[in-house]
Amino acid sequence: MPNKILLTGFDAFGGATLNPSWLAVKALHGRQVLGHTVVAAQLPTVFDASLLELNALLKQHRPALVICVGQAGGRSALSLERVAINVNDAPIADNAGVQPVDTVVKQGAPAAYFTSLPIKAMLAALQAQEIPAEVSQTAGTFVCNHVFYGLMHLLATRRDLKHTRGGFVHVPWLPEQGTPSMPLDDIVRGLRLAVRCAMLVQHDAVLGAGTTS
Template identity: 60%
Template sequence: MILLTGFEPFGGEPSNPSWLAAERAALLLREQGRDAVAVELPCVFGQSLDALEAALVRFRPDIVVCAGQAGGRSRVSVERVGINVDDARIGDNAGRQPIDEPVVPGGPAAYFSSLPIKACREAVAALGIPVEVSQTAGTYVCNHVFYGLMHLLARRENSRGGFVHVPFSTEQGEAHGQPGLAIDLMAEALATIATTAADTGADLRATAGAEH
């Protein structure tokens, strides 16, 4: 079973491309004969993890790919690491704005993705979709969910997961004067990341670092 998640709209946006793409990716996977489901998460600290944990209990997935919007980025970003800190520049959809609070009190400083991130990057790049390995998932609800997911999966031996940021949609990008990407391409990328993760054991040994 493959579980994909995306977020509800936030920050005044009328839609969230991460959810639209996750929903379409699950459909693509089912058309390929894969067992897949998509779940929309609230863009709220705490509540998002509650909804994610409920989905893990309900669907018992082998692969989890959580997605979130990163307006301003130009590429699909396969995230490498989630850190144990909530530090919100803006309030979430419930008005919560934590500052320097842990995602999980007493938890490790960070968790690495358990997806084969470089193999995923190569598979998406082969489709001609702009993609990168990212070294930061921020400190907002996306990172909150990424870190929380990995903390939950640390107790599940047969499940692997990680986080992917997607750019603004094409329409959002045009409205904001920022890079944008078609929802269908995002969905194809998420589906490819999920299938690559499901079918790949050891990750590729390839350069995907950053100087800053």
Template identity: 60%
Template sequence: MTTTRTILLTGFQAFGGEQVNPSWQAVSALHGVRIVGHRVVARELPVAFGDSLKVLRAALKETQPTLVICVGQAGGRAQLSLERVAINVDDARIPDNLGQQPVDLPVVQGGPAAYFSTLPIKAMREALHVAGLPAEVSQTAGTYVCNHVFYGLMHALRNRRGVRAGFIHIPYSPAQATTHAGSPSLAVETVTSALKLAVRVALKTPSDVRMAAGAEH
């Protein structure tokens, strides 16, 4: 009897005065979907330093995934941002949903300065472009709860062989953009389709492609 392998996708609760978070809307739409012989399990994370990692670690233990992609919102960005690196610092511009606002504190005391994504982010970007979807390789995941989760994810998996993981930021949804004049947006349904394609590429691409996707600043 063949055991179905698992993909863990996470999104976040709403934060910063927003009523919804499109990261969770997009991810939850894929819960139970099968992609390349894997079953998607979606989990919602709190926008809270510390608690987000407790929920994430519990989900990792429960699902024993072979692929993990955490998804968060970066309002103001125009494309899906395939994050390259997570850094070991919490430096919150605004409080989290529990009122916590750490400044210049490590995500993991004594941990390395950074972890790199183990997803084939350049192959994913190329496939998204071919499909007509806006995507970029991003060099910063910020220093808020998204980076906190990204770093905590990679730290939790540092000794777990065969599990690939990373983080994707998405823009505002059109509904949100109506209250953020001039901000770019992307339909939640489009984000869901893009995530499904990104997962498929990650599962079918053992080694990332070599192509320029850097930044000057």
């Protein structure tokens, strides 16, 4: 039975000197969550190369749970991403100078994948501890979405990962990066709560037939 939890963050990009996604997951490296060991790894903010690294990490660790984490400047809460789309459309160049426009992440693959994390349960757990959190309907079209989509495609198509669940969380800037922001300690605490909830809850409750939106 897999006894690892894989958390990934990104290196700094766009002229920045740090990335809170990596600082936060690095702070959780080696922690124990419900008998599982957290493994933190850094992905390059580079199209294609990020997925090659993620694939290697999945083969090495065969985790029970994978949460990829990225920075979302302008957001004020931990954003639990619902859906990854099969589109690369970069507003800026990645760290290798590549800037794809309207290309696919994976040729011949579905248009989108939903997260397999219990994002509504995670939202409730975070809000109960007064950590700003939200369910997000878009992970963008930069390297974060590229990795999110690539992760979900791997989990959907690799037999050795059929019991692995995964998804993506965006975190705000740190205070020294600008506003809105969130202190690193709060981001770390929120991610740890999110991981614990994802390990305890397999699926969000299905809405009843009489429920309306």
